[in-house]
Amino acid sequence: MIEQIIPYVIFLAALGSGLIAGVFFAFSSFVMTALAKLPAKNGIAAMQSINITVLNKSFLTVFMGTALATALLIVHCILNIENTNAFYLITGSLFYLIGSFLVTILGNVPLNDALARVRSEEETSVPLWKNYLSKWSRWNHIRTLASLVALAFFIFALS
Numbered sequence: 001m002i003e004q005i006i007p008y009v010i011f012l013a014a015l016g017s018g019l020i021a022g023v024f025f026a027f028s029s030f031v032m033t034a035l036a037k038l039p040a041k042n043g044i045a046a047m048q049s050i051n052i053t054v055l056n057k058s059f060l061t062v063f064m065g066t067a068l069a070t071a072l073l074i075v076h077c078i079l080n081i082e083n084t085n086a087f088y089l090i091t092g093s094l095f096y097l098i099g100s101f102l103v104t105i106l107g108n109v110p111l112n113d114a115l116a117r118v119r120s121e122e123e124t125s126v127p128l129w130k131n132y133l134s135k136w137s138r139w140n141h142i143r144t145l146a147s148l149v150a151l152a153f154f155i156f157a158l159s
Helices: 003-035 040-053 056-077 086-116 126-157
Strands: none
Touching: 003 040, 003 056, 003 086, 003 126, 040 086, 040 126, 056 086, 086 126
16 A cells, blocks of 8 residues: 555655755745845845744645655665665655755754844844855755755656
8 A cells, every 4th residue: 555655755755845946946046145135134134034934834834744755755765675766765855854854954944043033223233144144045055956856866766
């Protein structure tokens, strides 16, 4: 029975990786650049609002659901290592779990938490904002690439 649902789990992992890659790509390609062009207090306030708003049911369902799907795929592959798609599934899953999920938790979230404590009107927030933009964007580029690579491996597994 589990074998019958695995293609659907792969499909969901591919869709989730693609959706998350798109969100991260938007931030890497234009959102952070637009925020950086604003006066620091406005950019900080906007990012603080984004960081609160992103914690919603739709985003968290896709982000966490994809992590769960990839974890299930790893377990499935360990138990069925002879599976011809095991390499693609494990590789795609690790790219998502490490490069997207773990990088978010260990890289972007701590930066977001630090930014949440900043009062955007204070002049001392300007250097912190510039540092935040640089570090957050670097981590986000990694998440974007990792999610795209995960998507590609899941597509290979489905073909």
